[in-house]
Each structure stands twice: as structure tokens, then as C-alpha cells.
Amino acid sequence: MEPTDLGICEDQDPNYKATLRIALSGLSGKIAKGSGWHPFKMTVTNPSKNAIKDVTLAAGVGPLDSDDPFTLKQAVLQAYDPDGKRWFNVTDDGTYSLGSLGPGDLPGHTTVDLSFRLNVTAQAPVGKALTIGLGVYPDTKNNCEATSFAAYQISIVKPGTPTTGSNPVPQTGGEAPLPSEAPAKGGSSHVVPASDTTAVSEGSLAHTGASSALPLIAGIAGAAVVVGAGTVFAVRRRKSGGAAV
Template sequence: MECKGEEPKFDDDLATSLSGLPSRIVAGSGFHGFKLHVKNSGSHAYQRVDLGVFAAQIDEDDFFVDTSHLTLQYKDPATGKWTGISLDENDEGAGYLGYTGIKAKESFSVEMRLAVDAKAPAGLGFAISIGMYADDEGNCVSSGDDGYYEFDILKAGSASGDVNDSRPQGGSKPLPAKPVGDKQIEPEGRLAETGAGSALPVVALVGGAAVAVGAGAVFAVRRRRATGSGTAAADTAV
């Protein structure tokens, strides 16, 4: 089932964000923890919201997206076990974490961690978070924020120096197109109140080609802007 409508829809009451993601990661330095935050600032509940996080490395010269050196996991709030998230750009369910219901004015966080293996070349990485649900008309609606997070990948053995948290960058992030994935999560260890039925689509958060094409376009535009303003392209990295 495809999401209806060609133009993406956004809900400013629903927000996802990341915190604690390092601005620099040395290849081969193990896992680095951060958090996915989900917030409903509205007075209405969401029956089902699909959540995802995607991370990748990108070559700043040809904008080639590579996920082969990255490992992304989240800690299942119900079991406390670390669970892998697919980063295969050929996987329609890449980036998919799970779904849950969200009460009015509710917010919660999910622990995440990211590792870059020792063979990764130095370069630029990025991470995005997405929340999405189906409205009454079958349209897929995305969380209102549109930021993504950059981090430098340093070659193995490098000194990381002082490392700050990556901050959200402006600009568009790739959005999903196909409904894929169906795993319930229980934020904060509670049973998610989804009430989900077969009529609700299951949303692929950041699948495959959308990420590769969308991310390349984002970085290409940013680099052109930086070059046009006389700023070195490398200065766009956090």
C-alpha cells in the first residue's frame, strides 16, 4: 500500500529529535550512545506512530551514500536488549524501529547507539529521525521537524579532540514512500496503546532509494550554497 498524495504532509504537534550524538566519531572506537526523543505537544492522542532512525556515511565529492561501515541499534524498553536497525539502502524497511501509540502531551525517549568500524574511510556522516502515521484519509503524515544531524568520521587511530553533541541542521530530509515494517515497541517499558488494526498502513520510515537519493540531493544543495557564498564546503560539517 502506497501513501496517498504526492506532496508530503507534516504535523507540527508531533516531533522527533536526537540528542547526544557525537559531532566526531573515530572509526573503530566502539559504540557511541545517544537518544531518540518523541514528543506529542498536541491535545490529541495518536493511535499509531511509526518511528525510525537512519544513519549513513556520505562522500562529499560524489555524494555516494555508504552504510556498510555503520552499526545502529536501539535498546528495547520492554526487554532492555540492544536490537539492530537495518541500514541497508536496498532494504525497504531500512531505519525502521517500530510503532507505538502516543498519548496527548506525552513524550518519551529511546536509547540508541552507533558504531563505525575500523575500516571506514574518513568523511562525513549523518543521522535522521522520523515519526509518521496515517491520517483518516490514508495519507502518510510526518513529524513536523525536518532537521538532520551531521558528524565527522575520523580515520582509525585518530585523536577525536573535544567532542560536542551534533546539532540539528536545517533542510529537508528524505521521506518514506512505501509502507513496510510492523514491530510494536513499548516506550518507557509500558504497553503501547496502539489499537492498531489491519486498516492502518505500516510505514517504512526511511527505506532504501529515498535515503540515497534524498541525502545526496541535500548535501549537493548545501555544498553549492557554501561554494557560492565563498565558504569552503568542509565548513558545512559540524
Template sequence: MKIRRILATAVAAAVTTPVLLLSVTPAFAETKPAAQSQDKPSIAELELAAAAAQAAYDDAVAAQSAAYAALETAMSDTTPLALAAAAAHAVAVDAATAKTAADQAVVDAQAALDALTDTATDEERTAAETALTDAQAAATTAAEAKTDADAKNAEAQDARDDERVEAARTYDQAKKATAAALADKKAADEALAQAKEEEAEEGGEEGEDCVPESKLTTVVTGLPATVVAGTKVKFNLRVTNGTDKTMDEVFPFAYVHATDTSGLKDIDDLVHLQWSSASNSKWQTVDNEHYMDAISPLKAGAHADIKMRLTIDASAPAGNGVTFVAGDYFNDNGSCGGTPDLEGYEFMIAAAGTDPGDVDDAKPSTTKPNTSDLQPQTGTSASPVNGTLASTGSSPATSQLALASGAALAIGAGAVFVVRRRKAGTHA
């Protein structure tokens, strides 16, 4: 496990909200080991969660399939409500036809009555009047029948349509439930895969801790104390193994953070840090974990130089920045450790077009965290890790950044005491 993997987030939080770090016990102290062990689920727990998510997804898929079949049935013409609607429609059509015929009979009877001449007998006139009266009565009955048939037809059509709408709504809800279950399943699978990957990466001999190594040093030279927006500056990072033993793999670490002059607005997206080395001459962007390629090996007393390049976008406002560097080592025998502190090199950002004149190189923070009371922390230790924030002596414009730098140094000092290669199912 790379010791400072979590520090990028911690440093960012420190720069933007340094008060947060002041209110937190420094450096991952295990004052409550039992409670802390519950913060992160075990592989077994994640496997159970993934299995449950898979079962929920399978159930959702089955429910969606059933809902679709029900929708197809509801949309057919053979359901009881569909058959009733068809029958009611037929009755309504017949009633409309009958009313039309009855209305025409009234028209015909009225025409026959009107066509009688003065020579018509009383019997003929009486018969015509009776025929008109009967036709009018029949037309009234047909109209009433049509009104009743239309109402029943509308009711039957509504009942059939309501059934279909409800089936469609149920299917839509089933699809949404399936989508949600799939998202949960993917999240559970990803969490399990990540945990297994971390377990494989962090796996090692039980109880073996990474330790601080003050003779593994990282020093920056050539980084200007003021960098103008819209320019690129190159500087050097030297990693030195000052011990009498070869380190099989050394991972240089670098992180840059910047804010505007208020210290409240994060402008990280406008600053870019790259590196190259003798073994990898092409400029590489510092990755999301802020580690560079391993130096493998770094012999006793030897050093390796890494070229660094800092680019600040022309759109960046005037502000403040800090570059943190450190190094971690891992040996083939499973031993590991790293520099006790994060070195913070503060610089100012000048607006594009500014002529800063001659500027000195950025200097590392001069006060290290007080680690005199720190002891390597094992899985059973409950001793708190205490540290003091660095005092950088920066100008008021960079006070928040300086405070954050000191907080980050405190974090870095403690991190190496608690990060370890863990066996499966345990937590640092």
C-alpha cells in the same frame, strides 16, 4: 504503506552522487499522472506475466523431456545409423581377415617356390610361380577391399556419432532453456507476490492520503559531532506527539550514511546503527527499511525515547556521516501521515586512535526545504512539488554530504504529500 520506504535509496544516491538529485524534480511530483501510472505494472498485468512464464516453463520442461527421449534413442544400437555402422564394422572386420589370409597365402606361395630344388621339373617350377602370382593378385584385391571397407566403416561410425552428438547438444540446450524459463517463472512469481503484499499493506480507503504533521517531531540528542573509528557512541532519539489526538501507531525512522573525506567513496558497510527502547531493551539493528518497532499508541502531548547506538569499524577511514531521523503514524481509522522533513544530523569520522577532545553534539540541519507552495497531492493533482536544498554551513570537507543532506530533506518534505494508501491497481 510506510512513507519513507523509498528514501533510503534516495539518500544513498544523494550522498554519493548529489548532482543527480539536483537534476531531478523534487519529491515525486506527478506532473504526468497518466504516464506515471504506466511505470509500475498492475496486479492483473503481473498475473498475466506470471501465467505466461508458467506456460513457457511448462513448454520448456516438455521440450527437455522430448530431447532426453531422443538422446536415449540416439544412444541405442537400434537406430538406422547405428545398425548401418554395425554392418559396416562387420564388413571391415571380414575384409581385414581376408587381407590377412591373402597376405599369408603370398608368404606361403613364396616359400613353396623358394623350396624347389635343382631337381624340380619345369612343370613344378611353373606351377609354383603361377601360384605365387595368383596369391599376390588376390592379396592386392583383398587390400583394396579392406581399404574400401575401412572407409565405409569410418563414414558409418561418424554418421552414428554425429547423430548422437547432435542429440546430446539438443538436450543440453533444452536443459539450459528450462533453467532460464524457471528463473523467469520465479522472477514473475516473486514480482506478483511482492505486488500483492504491497497492495495488502498499502490497501485502504480510496482517495485517503497520508498528510504531513509538523507536530510529530523527532529530535536527536547526545550524538557527538565527531565520532572516532573503532568506537561506539550512544545517543537518544525522542519522538513527540505534539498534537491533541492519540496516534495509534508511530514508526520512528532512522538512517545513517557515511563516505570518506572526498565524499565519493561509500563506507556504509563500516557504520552500524542500532536501537533499543523501553518495550524492547535488547539492541536491534536498524532494518533494511530503516524503521524501528512501532510506538503503540503515542498519546496526545506524549513522547517516547529510543536509545540509539552508532558503531564505526576501526578500519573506517576519516570521513563524514549524517544520521537522518523522522517518524510516520498510522491510525486504526486509516488516517496516516508523518513528519514533514527528514532531520539530518551531520558528524565527522575521525581515524582510529584519534583524540578528538571535547566535541559538541551534532546539530540538525538548520534550513528546512521551502514547502510554502506545497499542497497535499491527490490522485488527480498535477501540480509540481518544489523544494529548496538545505544550507548547513558545514566545512568544505563535508560539502558533498551537506548537499546530499539538503536534497534528502527536500525529498522528505515532498514524500508525505504524495504517498498514500492505494486501492488495488492504482499508483501513488
């Protein structure tokens, strides 16, 4: 999808609430530098009866006190492609850990789980960080770009620092608290199209009646950013209740 001139619905109407729901789950509240991959999940839900068209997702991680995401040398964010059976970097420019996925359509009364993992390298700065999941789609009725997001504060700590039992801090706008259970390691939680009903028994897709949908992630990512995902990411950071302003 090409960038659009539509304004952001929430900016035009402070009381606007997007239909799409985004939630993140599975990350520890503390991640030690150089400790390897940490899996988590983005859950995308359409609670309405009508399909949401042209949904583009974005995910990113960065310092709490900056609008810029981490570079790939500091933290690598990856999503799982079940068709290719491999992980790929979530990045739109090959430099920063912020990228867009999609677009795709999400049928009514449908929930899709997308698998991600995060590797914080030895080059990452110690301190507070923010993870964000974002969904963007055109609201044709209101002639604006609808956004839904979840944001959680985590701490990047020195190697050897105890991290067991730590919980991330949901920021204002986070759709749901993070459960303590993390997805199974090794990529067993898959990114799936909503039409893949065989995944229901594996717990990787909650499917409630829709017969088909385009995959929200298809093959290796590299889609154009919609309304500038980086700009929206920065706006969501400032509205997340964290220190970033």
C-alpha cells in the same frame, strides 16, 4: 503496517507541518573509526491533545554525499529493547544501517525517549556523515503521510583524532540542537512505552497525563517500512541542507 499509497503531506503542501516532533541528542560531532559504541537518544513528542495513531519511526546513518546509508560492515546502529533487555540492530534488510520501528500510538501531550547507540567500524570511510531520526504516520484529515525528522551532520575521523568537545551540526529540519550531555553508557537510558510511568523517576520518560500507549518499540524490530523509509530517508537528506542532492 503495510506500505501505503498516500502521498507525503509536505510534498503536497510546502507549508504543511507535522504534529509529531522528533529530536536527537547525545552524539559527539566527531566519531573515530573503531572507537566503540556511542550512545544517543531519539525524543518523540506529541504536543497535541489528541493521540497520533500508527506512528512508525525510522533511524539511519550514512555518508553526507550519498543517498545510501552505511552498510552494517561500516557502521552499526542499534536500539534498546527494555522487554528483552538487549540491543538489536536497526536495519530493515540486514545490509544497511537504516531501519523502521513500530508502528505504535502516541497519546496526546506525551514524550518518549528511545535509546540508540552507534558503532563506526574500521571499514567506514573518513568524512562527513548524516544521522537522521524520522517519524511517519497517516494524517487521515488531510489524506496524506505526515513525516517529521531531525538530521545532524557528524564527522567520521581517523583513530587517534581528538573528538572531545566536538558538536554535531544540526541540519535544516532538525527539531532541536543537541545538548552536550550524552546518555549514560551501558544502556541505562531505556526505550519505554508511554504507559511505563515507573521510568519517570529514572529520567528516561517524560510523561504528561496519558494513561496508556502502545510501545513504539516492542521486542525485536523488523516491521515493514512505511511509504518506503529508505525513500523518505533520501528525501529528508536532500532537504536537510547538507551536500547530498
